[in-house]
Amino acid sequence: MRLKDIFYTAASPAVAVTTFDYLTTSDVVQLSAIVGLGLAFNLFSMHQAQKKNALPDKSKNIRDKSLPYYDVDLSKLSELRKKWQILKNELPDDVELYVSDNRKANGFAFNRGIYLTTPLINELDMDKLEYVIRHEYSHIKNNDTYLLSVPFSLNAGCLILSFNPYLSGQGMLYLTYLAACFSGVFLTNPWLSRRFEYRADQEALQGSENLKSAVSALKKIHSINSVHDIFSGKVNSKTSSTFSTHPTLKERVNNLKRQFC
Ligand SMILES: [Zn+2]
Numbered sequence: 001m002r003l004k005d006i007f008y009t010a011a012s013p014a015v016a017v018t019t020f021d022y023l024t025t026s027d028v029v030q031l032s033a034i035v036g037l038g039l040a041f042n043l044f045s046m047h048q049a050q051k052k053n054a055l056p057d058k059s060k061n062i063r064d065k066s067l068p069y070y071d072v073d074l075s076k077l078s079e080l081r082k083k084w085q086i087l088k089n090e091l092p093d094d095v096e097l098y099v100s101d102n103r104k105a106n107g108f109a110f111n112r113g114i115y116l117t118t119p120l121i122n123e124l125d126m127d128k129l130e131y132v133i134r135h136e137y138s139h140i141k142n143n144d145t146y147l148l149s150v151p152f153s154l155n156a157g158c159l160i161l162s163f164n165p166y167l168s169g170q171g172m173l174y175l176t177y178l179a180a181c182f183s184g185v186f187l188t189n190p191w192l193s194r195r196f197e198y199r200a201d202q203e204a205l206q207g208s209e210n211l212k213s214a215v216s217a218l219k220k221i222h223s224i225n226s227v228h229d230i231f232s233g234k235v236n237s238k239t240s241s242t243f244s245t246h247p248t249l250k251e252r253v254n255n256l257k258r259q260f261c
Pocket residue numbers: 135136139196197200231
């Protein structure tokens with residue numbers, strides 16, 4: 001499911017109520033119900049998309065042994081297959097591992113799939129790859145994608161409602177409402193996303209019980225990538241900005257080390 005679909009499913013019911021020219025308590029109840037319905041529909045749509053397990057472009061299930069396999073080192077690939085066989089014993093049957101053709105060293109989770117990009121497989125040893133796999137599995141297990149869509153949907157509905165003539169006539173109250181909507185959209189999601197990253201790092205470490213590999217996996221990914229990306233966040237800053245979806249390398253490493261204190 002694309003971001004714009006999430007927005008439309010949440011926002012479209014709210015559009016219908018922007019023509020109200022006054023609001024009573026029962027209207028507020030109705031509005032809440034409408035935004036709630038939008039949210040429920042959004043979650044249902046995401047659930048359906050997850051069931052289909054749609055495959056991002058240029059990705060191949062690691063069980064598929066037909067060649068060519070992008071530019072992955074084939075000996076690393078066969079090592080990774082063996083590692084995946086072992087890890088699979090701990091994971092639900094429907095979780096799959098994919099090789100994704102991409103220029104960046106990255107790992108990500110999509111639906112019930114864990115995706116490792118070609119440079120990541122070529123550059124990281126098996127212990128570090130195990131850490132990345134466990135990190136991505138934590139996102140799947142905890143439904144992080146679903147949960148991130150909740151505040152987004154609510155805030156999207158909230159912003160659409162701001163076009164309501166009654167609300168827009170409320171002076172300072174209206175400005176406060178708008179500020180709350182915008183801060184919800186721009187602050188809640190990045191904040192929540194950073195919390196999920198910390199949790200995924202911690203759960204990956206609990207599973208692998210290998211602090212050295214966990215830390216060096218994070219450092220290695222940072223050293224390969226020179227710009228902000230999905231897995232590694234910003235490279236050179238010491239603390240994450242309010243708007244960034246990932247903590248910095250330093251923050252993530254400290255988070256991991258705290259678990260061993
Ligand atoms: Zn992550």
